[in-house]
Amino acid sequence: MSSSDLYGYVLGLGDDALIAAQRMAEWVTRAPQIEEDAALANIALDLLGQARALLSYAGELEGLGRSEDDLAYLRDEHEFRNVQLVELPNGDFATTIAKMLFFAAYQHLLYTGLSAADDPALAGIAGIAAKAAKETAYHVDHAVTWTLRLGDGTDESHRRMQAGVDEVWPFTHELFEPPPARTGHIKTTGDIETTGDIEPGALRGQWLRLVERVLRDATLRRPEDGWRPAGGRRGVHTEAFGYLVGEMQSLHRAHPGARW
Amino acid sequence: MSESARAAALRDPELRVPFAEALDLVRAAVAAVRDPELRVLSIEELGILRDVRLGPGGRAVVTITPTYLGCPALDVIRADIASAAREAGAAEVEIVTSLSPPWTTDWLTDTAKAKLSAAGIAPPGSPPGVRVLPLVGVPVVGVPVVELPVVGLPVRCPRCGSSDTAEIARAGSTACKALRACRACREPFEHLKDH
Incomplete structure (x- = not known):
């Protein structure tokens, strides 16, 4: 059990979804098949929708009047709270699928837990989580299909x-x-307790059961646990992240407040 | 009185259209807005429209629930609602997005499903009481195996009714539809995914 600030928690989940969406969108026009192009674009769109809802809520919690756009476009690298996994370069298609499998399984289990969390402080994300749990079930399914096939x-x-x-x-x-x-x-946002299904240890247990089963069915070896890079939740990011943020924000920085 | 004459009357403070009638007018206009990606359905039939209220000064408050958090049609839907409500006499329109309870394809009425089918789009088909999504982590009694998410049940061809159909692409022309083909009549068709 751990205690954490609700704003920071929601910001982290929103940044995870935003950066995963931005990376995934790099596949548009480059996927191995046109059907896959549409599928990856749609998954990126789901993630972007989650990011918008979560970042809007984070802005409300913060209470400084920052909108989803302010948070997405006007923060610098070290102010993002996403895990490093989602910022990793796409690599080849198989690497992207591995990333999608691990991340979608995590998101799906976490969102499912959050949609049923007892903590009243989490009530504000329960609605977003319930919606996102269903969306990410499709992402898991998509990644599983490709993992087995490859x-x-x-x-x-x-x-x-x-x-x-x-x-x-x-x-x-x-x-x-x-x-x-x-x-x-x-x-002003209060503390949250990550207990039950969303307690990190319990979540990893569920995640491992799912992922190990998929890897086994796909005749793949589950890697040993060794190096554990981390720091994204504290604003420490990989070298590749700066380029991603630069591209994501360039239009908004050059033309502040630009609208379609 | 014609619809447009009634709407004009609503805007005229001298005529004092009864509140109930004004609300009915706005509600009917908003409910009739078409979904931009499933043109055969209105937003009411699709289950997106949750509530229409009319406040002082003809201010309409419309509550909608998006199908998907990132649904790209949402901006068009908002704009269409606003113009429909104004045409029906609302002076001002506020559109509230509510995420809870989350939208589900269970909210589609049988009429809506029949309309989809008639338009060649297979409707989502989970029978009542069957949970389609997702089954991650559900322990099977006596078998320590983790179930993977199960997405969807057998989908019937909207043309010939055969359930011998196959998915061609999970993501079709829009995020909410998959592309399938019927093995019996050989026709491709779209399927509104269970959600």
């Missing part, structure tokens, strides 16, 4: 899928770190 496919597809799983695995540990304690500058 893992249990040709020698080359198996080799690449395993390489993707191995590359991304260390970054999955950060998904299950206890949320960082409050930073002090937010006074």
Whole structure:
């Protein structure tokens, strides 16, 4: 059980969804098939919708009048609270699928837990989480389908899928770190207790059962737990992140307040 | 009196249209707004429209629940609601987005499903009481196996009614529809996914 500031918690979930959406959207016009292009674009769109709802709510909690756009476009790298997993470069298609499998399974289990959480402080995200739990079930299904097909496919597809799983695995540990304690500058949002199904340890247990089953069915090896890179929830990011943020924000920075 | 004459009368403070009638007018106009991606359905039939209220000074407050958090049609729906409400006499329109309870395809009426089918779009088909999504982590008695999410039940072809159909692409022309093909009549068709 750990205690954390609600604003920071919601901001972290919103940033996860936003950055995952931005990375996923890089596949548009580059996916191996046109059907996959549409599928990845739609998954990115779901994630962007989650990000908008979560960041709008984070802005309300913060109480400084920042909108979803302010939070997405007018923060610098070190102010983002997403896990490093979602900012990793896409790599080849198999690496992207490995990332999607691990992240969608995490999101789905967490959102399912949040939609039923007892803590009254979490009531504000329950509605978003209930909606997002259903959306992410489709993302899990999509990633599972591809993991099975590539893992249990040709020698080359198996080799690449395993390489993707191995590359991304260390970054999955950060998904299950206890949320960082409050930073002090937010006074009004209250503390939350991450207990029950959303307690990080319990969540990882559920996640491992799902992921290990999929890897086994796909004839893939579950990597050893070793290196555990982390820091995204405290604003520490990888080198690739700066380029992503630069591209995401360039239009808004050049033309503040631009609208379609 | 014609619809437009009634709407004009509503705007005229001298005529004092009864409140109940004014509300009916605005509600009917808003309820008739078409979903931009499923043109055969109104937003009421799709279950997006939750509430229409009329406040002092002809200010309409319309509550909607999005199908998907990132539904790209939402901006068009908001604009269409606002113009429909104004045409029906509302002086001002506020559109509130409510996420709770979350929208589900269970809210589609049988009439709505029949309209989809007639338009060649297979409706979502979970029978009452069957939970389609998701089954992650549900322990099976005596078997320590984790169930994977199960998405959807057998989908019937909207043309010939055969349930021998296959998914071609999970994401179809819009986020909410998958592309399928019927093995019996060989026709491709769209399927509004269970949600």
